Each structure stands twice: as C-alpha cells, then as structure tokens.
Amino acid sequence: MKFLDQAKVFLKSGDGGPGAVSFRREKFIEFGGPDGGNGGKGGDVVVEAVQGLNTLIDYRYQQHFKAKRGNHGMGRDRNGARGDDIVLRVPVGTQVLDEDQETVLADLTEVGQRIVLLKGGDGGFGNASYKTSTNRAPRKFHPGWPGEECWVWLRLKLIADAGLVGLPNAGKSTFLAATTAAKPKIADYPFTTLTPNLGVVRAGDDEFVIADVPGLIEGAHEGHGLGDRFLGHLERTRILLHLIDGTADDVAHAYGIIRTELQAYGGGILADKPEIVGLNKCDAIPEDELAEKKAALEDASGAEVMVLSGATGQGVQAVLYRLLLAIKEAKAEEPDVLHPPPTPVQPRNWHLRDPRSSGDDDEWDNYDDLDDDDDDRED
Numbered sequence: 001m002k003f004l005d006q007a008k009v010f011l012k013s014g015d016g017g018p019g020a021v022s023f024r025r026e027k028f029i030e031f032g033g034p035d036g037g038n039g040g041k042g043g044d045v046v047v048e049a050v051q052g053l054n055t056l057i058d059y060r061y062q063q064h065f066k067a068k069r070g071n072h073g074m075g076r077d078r079n080g081a082r083g084d085d086i087v088l089r090v091p092v093g094t095q096v097l098d099e100d101q102e103t104v105l106a107d108l109t110e111v112g113q114r115i116v117l118l119k120g121g122d123g124g125f126g127n128a129s130y131k132t133s134t135n136r137a138p139r140k141f142h143p144g145w146p147g148e149e150c151w152v153w154l155r156l157k158l159i160a161d162a163g164l165v166g167l168p169n170a171g172k173s174t175f176l177a178a179t180t181a182a183k184p185k186i187a188d189y190p191f192t193t194l195t196p197n198l199g200v201v202r203a204g205d206d207e208f209v210i211a212d213v214p215g216l217i218e219g220a221h222e223g224h225g226l227g228d229r230f231l232g233h234l235e236r237t238r239i240l241l242h243l244i245d246g247t248a249d250d251v252a253h254a255y256g257i258i259r260t261e262l263q264a265y266g267g268g269i270l271a272d273k274p275e276i277v278g279l280n281k282c283d284a285i286p287e288d289e290l291a292e293k294k295a296a297l298e299d300a301s302g303a304e305v306m307v308l309s310g311a312t313g314q315g316v317q318a319v320l321y322r323l324l325l326a327i328k329e330a331k332a333e334e335p336d337v338l339h340p341p342p343t344p345v346q347p348r349n350w351h352l353r354d355p356r357s358s359g360d361d362d363e364w365d366n367y368d369d370l371d372d373d374d375d376d377r378e379d
C-alpha cells in the first residue's frame with residue numbers, strides 16, 4: 001500500500017431542513033390550527049480513529065466530504081428526519097489541522113476515538129411553533145440553519161515508543177527486522193527505506209513499538225535527500241535509538257550530522273528526547289578499530305555507546321532492554337504526554353451565521369409568506 005501522511009480535505013456538515021407550513025383540515029373540525037412540523041437537523045462531520053489503517057492514502061482519492069441535509073418538516077406535526085452524518089475513518093495518530101497547517105483542531109490517539117468536527121445545522125421551526133394567543137394561524141416558518149464548511153489538513157504522526165534514526169545504510173531496517181516481525185526492505189544502497197515502518201517488540205509480558213524512518217543526510221532539513229518530513233513520525237516516541245554504521249571511517253562525524261538535523265527539526269522536540277547511541281555492524285569491524293571507534297563516539301556524544309550488530313544479533317538484547325526500561329520509566333513519569341501535539345489542541349471557534357440573515361432575529365419575518373394577520377381565522 002502506498003503511504004501518505006498528509007492530505008487536505010474539504011468538509012461540510014448538513015444544512016438543517018426547513019420547517020413546514022400546514023394546517024389541519026378535516027371534515028367536522030373547524031379551525032384545525034397550524035400543524036407544520038420542524039425540519040430535521042443536518043448531519044455532522046465526524047472523524048474516527050480506526051484500527052488497521054496506517055496511511056491517509058484514501059484521502060488522496062476523495063477530498064470532499066459532505067454530510068446529508070436534514071429533511072423538511074411535514075404536516076400533521078411530523079418533524080423531518082435527521083440528515084446522515086459523514087464519518088472520516090483515519091489511522092490512529094492522525095491530527096486534524098486548520099487550513100493554516102498550525103492550529104491542531106483534533107488529535108486522535110486511540111482506536112475508537114470520535115470527534116465531531118462540524119455540527120450539522122439545526123432544522124427550522126414549522127408553523128405550528130409560531131402559534132401564539134394572538135396569532136392562531138401563522139404562516140411563518142424557519143428555513144433551517146445552514147451547515148458549516150471548511151478545508152482542513154489531516155496529518156498522520158505515527159505512534160511508536162522508540163524511533164530509529166541514522167544515516168542511510170546505518171542498518172535501521174535490519175535492526176527492525178531482527179527485533180520485530182516487520183519485514184522492511186533492506187539493501188546495500190542509501191534510501192532503501194522510503195516510508196516509515198513500524199514493528200512491535202515483544203519482551204516477556206512487555207511490548208513496545210519501534211518506528212524505522214528513512215535515513216537522514218546532511219541538510220535534510222533543507223530538503224536534501226528525502227528531507228526531514230518523516231521525522232514527524234518520531235515526535236511521539238519516548239526515546240530514540242541512534243544507529244551509526246561502524247564500518248564508516250569517521251563515526252563521530254556521522255553522529256554529528258544526525259544530531260544537527262535533529263536540532264534543526266526545531267522546538268527541541270527531537271533533540272531533547274533521550275537517546276541511545278548504538279555503534280552498529282560490529283561484526284564487520286576488527287577488534288582494535290572497534291575500541292577506537294567506540295571511544296571516538298563516546299567523546300562526540302558524551303554518553304555511553306552500545307556496541308551491536310543487527311545482522312548477527314550481537315548486543316541487540318542489551319539495547320532492547322535499555323529501550324524497554326527507558327520507555328517504562330518515561331511512561332511512569334508522564335503517562336499523559338505519550339502523544340503531545342506540537343501545538344495545543346484548540347476547539348474551533350466557529351462564527352456561525354446564516355448567510356441569509358443580517359444577524360437580526362426579526363429577519364426571519366421575511367420568510368412569512370403572508371401577513372400573519374390576514375389569515376387569522378380564529379377571529
């Protein structure tokens with residue numbers, strides 16, 4: 001399946017149905033009175049996080065989503081039926097952003113979470129609702145309130161506990177394949193991975209999710225290589241596993257390139273995350289060189305460096321254990337910030353106004369099709 005992590009869509013909730021103008025007319029019943037029912041409410045626009053989706057690809061093909069309008073009211077005090085809602089089914093981790101691409105309107109982080117983005121317009125009153133002591137036969141009705149419409153962005157930020165970062169060919173996908181049931185493409189050329197992969201690590205009773213994203217190169221934040229857009233998928237992780245290809249000549253330089261890109265991503269979102277530094281492909285490095293490279297990397301990172309080989313499995317268990325501990329610790333400390341949106345979720349402040357109205361309530365008198373008093377049969 002193709003991967004798509006953002007899409008722009010147009011949403012419109014249903015208009016409310018108009019109220020009816022009707023009078024009860026039956027043999028032997030004089031002055032039956034008004035019995036026009038109310039219009040039905042328009043359908044809502046709802047977004048729902050569902051299991052089994054991990055891309056927004058469906059939204060490339062359909063971009064307009066409109067809920068149904070409410071039915072009109074009818075005689076004999078029958079109200080119109082409610083318009084059907086429209087439900088956008090999205091993967092877990094999807095955020096809904098305003099057209100400005102900054103304001104987060106909704107953040108769907110759990111399966112089954114449903115959010116009403118746009119409410120359908122209310123139905124209008126039928127003439128039965130306008131009956132008063134002085135006007136027993138009103139012909140007044142309300143045409144119903146319009147729905148709302150807007151363009152929004154859907155943006156997927158995959159939810160994983162740990163994220164793999166590194167230069168192309170560092171062995172990220174190999175690590176994911178060795179530790180989870182995921183089957184990412186692995187090859188001896190840069191940019192083998194073009195879209196993120198997720199895998200679940202099972203360790204006894206515990207499990208956690210690792211995300212493998214395309215490799216970064218120098219200047220990725222300026223669009224070099226595949227750019228740094230995929231780093232968005234690491235925003236919600238608890239910890240990064242930074243893999244460095246041990247067969248490279250200058251491992252400290254390799255480390256520095258990635259750190260610069262994490263910094264450039266901004267806001268400290270990735271640069272401030274806990275990081276485990278892994279000197280990878282240790283099976284392919286002579287002993288003395290290994291010690292030298294490990295020391296150089298420790299100097300550059302100021303942290304303990306773990307030596308491993310995704311290909312042979314050497315050191316992998318120790319890395320997983322460290323990841324698990326850190327994830328558990330982070331979750332115990334801040335259970336709620338598992339999926340913090342980059343900007344606070346803001347309820348949308350709709351300025352609901354009927355385009356047919358000047359804002360003055362008496363305006364609805366325009367919809368009287370006759371002068372009320374003309375028809376006052378009660379007198």
Ligand SMILES: Nc1nc2c(ncn2[C@@H]2O[C@H](COP(=O)(O)OP(=O)(O)OP(=O)(O)O)[C@@H](O)[C@H]2O)c(=O)[nH]1
Binds near residue numbers: 190213284
């Ligand atoms: N000797 C050795 N080779 C490895 C190891 N891990 C990965 N490789 C090889 O390194 C090459 C790149 O591995 P990938 O896992 O595709 O690297 P990647 O970091 O996912 O690369 P991109 O997807 O391009 O960013 C492949 O030819 C792997 O077989 C390792 O631990 N030891």
Ligand SMILES: [Mg+2]
Binds near residue numbers: 184185192193214215
């Ligand atoms: Mg890869």
